Amino acid sequence: MxxxxxxxxxxxxxxxxxxxxxxxxxxxxxxxxxxxxxxxxxxxxxxxxxxxxxxxxxxxxxxxxxxxxxxxxxxxxxxxxxxxxxxxxxxxxxxxxxxxxxxxxxxxxxxxKKSRFSEEVYLIDGAERVVTGSSYHAYIKLSEGCNQTCSFCAIPSFKGKLNSRNLDSIAKEVEGLVARGYWDFSFVSQDSSSYLRDQNVKDGLTLLMQRIELIEGVKSARILYLYPSTTSMTLLQNIAKSKIFHNYFDMPIQHINDDMLRLMKRGFGKEKTLELLNYMRSLPNSFVRTSFIVGHPNETEAMFDEMCDFAATFGFDRINVFAYSDEETTSAYDMDEKISADIIAKRAQILGDIVSQSTKMSLAKEVGQTTQIVIDGESEEHEYLLSARKLIWAPEIDGELYVNDRTLDEDLEFGKIYNAKITELVGDILTATVDNATTSK
Structure with a gap:
């Protein structure tokens, strides 16, 4: 061949x-x-x-x-x-x-040269990967499938129930990647806060963090895709105590109206969701990301307005907006009172504009702050600008910033952590001056 x-x-x-x-x-x-x-x-x-x-x-x-x-x-x-x-x-x-x-x-x-469909979803177990896009960061998959029954989501119908990797498998993969020079990791799954619940372990993420923190060479880590009803205050407190895992909280809540949350089968209503979000926001140097769905069946103008008000005022750092998609095999597919495509598109645009302003407000708060950044390479904007990100940010998800000055005499290295002062917000891009290199998180 x-x-x-x-x-x-x-x-x-x-x-x-x-x-x-x-x-x-x-x-x-x-x-x-x-x-x-x-x-x-x-x-x-x-x-x-x-x-x-x-x-x-x-x-x-x-x-x-x-x-x-x-x-x-x-x-x-x-x-x-x-x-x-x-x-x-x-x-x-x-x-x-x-x-x-x-x-x-x-x-x-x-x-x-034949098609094949195995009955089980693939879980990494010793397979060697060719990590793309970075010389220092890698995504680590925790599990496949999902035990949730969200009204709009078809994933369980073709990926099945939650199937968690064991801790040894994950630790071995991280150790192997550290040996190859990787030191920053993002842990992902459909529902990360349910990790190991299929094995009757309720504090799986806490056990994971404890295990990863023992691996010499891991400098930075974050967890993506927390689910409200399986995220406990104890878990959030343990993340806050960690010296390796950032106060990075990615919790797609999908809506904030109580009636809509029940229709969506999200497990938690508004009160409990707010309790989690407010605690995340109160933690030092926290980063809070979420997502919303617009146009779910039975979503009224009042429900939508409540979501918009919340998105505009809570203080999220990043928000994703999804237009409802009518998926067969989901319970929402059989619901009455579907929202027209035109109204869904209009609502997505309205909320999208709010999200843009919310993101700019989050970025503006960074100006004047000293923070840790990682330089990824030359920017596409100009040859004299370097593309970087805050260390807490998830690569390729939370955006980039530009390094346009430095106080160091030495050349800056790609994939290295530096202390930097955020100097300006230009449009929706932050600029920064590098002060010095650091070998710690």
Whole structure:
């Protein structure tokens, strides 16, 4: 088999980890950005909502149009898993279909040139990854599947119930990455605060943090995707005590109106959700991220207005806005009083404008502060500007800042922690002056 590989990873960071596993299994291939010269093209798809599904299918078809005749086109991941029978019938352009259970078998599938769908979701267990996008940061997957029954979410229908990795597996992966020079980690799953609950352990994240803190060389870590009803005050307090894990709180609450939260089957109502959020916000140097869904069935103007007021006033550092997507296999799919696409789009725009202002307010508070940053490389804006981020920020999610000055005589190193003073907010980008390097968190 010829050995040029073009691979595309769509969707979330969990998909990215799976893509990196496939790259690890195909290390004998030469990666190419030019799909037209590739011998193998792999698209790791997302099947979460309509927009993601459309992007996945369009990507597959556009790559097929430009590929050379003797190449192999592989459609993998969530969309392929969710609609395997329909896609295998309707997209004959694809040579190999595979879902969410065979990422570590991709080399075998290419040799066999056959489609395969394993019954179990793949969990990393000793597989070597080719980490992309950074020389010092990596995402670590905690689990697959989800035990929640959110009205709008189809993930459990094709990824199944919660299936947590054991602590030894995760620690071994982190240790291996530290040995390769990685020191900053983001721990991810569909519902991270439920980690190990499928093994009858209620404080799984606390045990995880204790284990990771014992690994020499880990300087920085954060947990993504906390779920309100499985996040305890004790967990938040333990994060606050950690010398390695940042006060980084990523909790998608989806709404704030009590009636809507019940319709969404979110487990917690407004009072308990606020209790968690207010505690997160009260912690020193905390960073609070959330997401909202607009246009869920039965969402009234009053409910939407309440969400907008809350988004504008709470003081979130970052907010994602999702337009409701009507997904089969979900309980919301069968609900009456659907919101029209026009109204959903209008509400998404209104809330999006509020989010933009909220983000700018969060960034403006940084001006004049001294903080720890990591320099990632030259910026795309100007050759004299360096692209960096605050150490607490999640890479590629929370944005970047520009280093435009320094007090050091030495050259600045990429992937190194520096103390810096935030000097200005230009549009929605912070600028900073580097003061000195630090080897501590």
């Amino acid at each position: 010829s050995n040029k590989l073009h691979i595309v990873s769509l969707g979330c960071t969990k998909n990215l980890v799976d893509t990196e596993v496939m790259m690890g299994k195909l290390k004998n291939f030469e990666l190419t950005d030019n799909s037209e010269e590739a011998d193998v093209i792999i698209v790791n798809t997302c099947g979460f909502i309509d927009a993601a599904k459309e992007e996945s299918i369009n990507t597959v078809l556009s790559l097929h149009e430009a590929r050379k005749d003797d190449s192999l086109l592989v459609m993998a991941g969530c969309l392929s898993e969710r609609y395997k029978d329909d896609l295998m019938e309707q997209i004959p352009e694809v040579d190999i279909f595979t879902g969410v259970g065979d990422y570590d078998k991709i080399d075998e599938l290419l040799i066999e």
